[in-house]
Amino acid sequence: MTSVLDRFLRYVRYDTQSDEQSTTYPSTEKQLVLLRDLAAELRGLGIADAAVDEHGYVTATIPATTATNGVPTIGFIAHVDTSPEMSGAGVKPIVHESYDGRDLVLPDDSNAVLRVRDIPELADHIGHDIVTASGTTLLGADDKAGVAEIVTAAAHLVAHPEIPHGPVRIAFTPDEEIGRGTKYFDVAAFGAAWAYTLDGGARGEIESESFSADAMTITFHGFNTHPGYAKGRMVNAIKIAAAFIDALPHDSLSPETTDGYEGFVHPYVVQASVDRTSVKLIVRDFVTAALEEKEAQLSALAERAAARFAGARVEMAIEEQYRNMREILDRHPDVVARARQAIRRAGLEPRSKPIRGGTDGSRLSFMGLPTPNLFAGEHNFHSRLEWVSVQDMEKAVEVIVNLVRVWHDEP
Numbered sequence: 001m002t003s004v005l006d007r008f009l010r011y012v013r014y015d016t017q018s019d020e021q022s023t024t025y026p027s028t029e030k031q032l033v034l035l036r037d038l039a040a041e042l043r044g045l046g047i048a049d050a051a052v053d054e055h056g057y058v059t060a061t062i063p064a065t066t067a068t069n070g071v072p073t074i075g076f077i078a079h080v081d082t083s084p085e086m087s088g089a090g091v092k093p094i095v096h097e098s099y100d101g102r103d104l105v106l107p108d109d110s111n112a113v114l115r116v117r118d119i120p121e122l123a124d125h126i127g128h129d130i131v132t133a134s135g136t137t138l139l140g141a142d143d144k145a146g147v148a149e150i151v152t153a154a155a156h157l158v159a160h161p162e163i164p165h166g167p168v169r170i171a172f173t174p175d176e177e178i179g180r181g182t183k184y185f186d187v188a189a190f191g192a193a194w195a196y197t198l199d200g201g202a203r204g205e206i207e208s209e210s211f212s213a214d215a216m217t218i219t220f221h222g223f224n225t226h227p228g229y230a231k232g233r234m235v236n237a238i239k240i241a242a243a244f245i246d247a248l249p250h251d252s253l254s255p256e257t258t259d260g261y262e263g264f265v266h267p268y269v270v271q272a273s274v275d276r277t278s279v280k281l282i283v284r285d286f287v288t289a290a291l292e293e294k295e296a297q298l299s300a301l302a303e304r305a306a307a308r309f310a311g312a313r314v315e316m317a318i319e320e321q322y323r324n325m326r327e328i329l330d331r332h333p334d335v336v337a338r339a340r341q342a343i344r345r346a347g348l349e350p351r352s353k354p355i356r357g358g359t360d361g362s363r364l365s366f367m368g369l370p371t372p373n374l375f376a377g378e379h380n381f382h383s384r385l386e387w388v389s390v391q392d393m394e395k396a397v398e399v400i401v402n403l404v405r406v407w408h409d410e411p
């Protein structure tokens, strides 16, 4: 039987980088190559309805093996695209067998070294087989580890019809890394009561809380004239924006100064001209109501900056991005409780971790499909030093199989 490692090594060789500049869906044609091959692979396993829809989503059903009534349909979801931040072309995966704490020097760039000193999590993986890329690309464990785990668990379930379970649905999605993974996801057609994304970190982790997220655009309007004749007339919007950015707290409320459950505001793009300068910010907090407080604070700082420049004007727009999935998952406590049971059955201690970001599960939860995120073994996402443990991937396969059993035994 094909192992999760075999599949993983095969999938990472597909270049499936998504592209936020693109206006098509999926954002890149190359993602469809893997998506189509995955549908064919699932059909080859005997999953007859596996197919790619017009948006690129692969869905498939493993029919129930039990006659018991009331066993819910549960879903498993992973994304095929890799981050636009780092090349995913020509990935050469390397398996470093029986890791013993040594430095892992990647052959295509001698500066790319995985050291326990820099990456303490490596110390928890002594004796594991570690997979890395070769030093010039990302690996793509985010999220091909999740894809490989779901396909391998599906193969196991199909080969073992004696395992009693309800209907299991599978979905592979494009464009998660650019925040569009759920854009055309048809929750009703998917038909699961709840789902799990396999797109997390170390073994045992379960993520059921994410940030709540807004985007804010603050535009300062100045007045441009010929600089030689500007006295008393020019109002420089660049300087107003600079005053605003400088007024942001220097030692709190930023990505550089917060962790755990702390939120932040983060200017990340400035489009500048004398006449008009806009500052784009993201606003993040685990408590949705606290977003409004942060936005009020930003708005006050922007008004104050503009007030220092006679004739300046400021305009603000807020856009909702996603919300903390916990608001939904708290209403369905079984979804996380069953996952914890499945993790325990695999001999692991479940550990909860807040996601300082969003996942497709954050959006899906609010679209009517409660979806926490389970560990897939991924580390150092979006980096040349990305790595995954083979033994953690095997544990994730076990957890998926356990989950369908747990939902059968205690629906």
Ligand SMILES: [Zn+2]
Residues within 6 Å of the ligand: 079, 142, 143, 176, 199
């Ligand atoms: Zn991911």
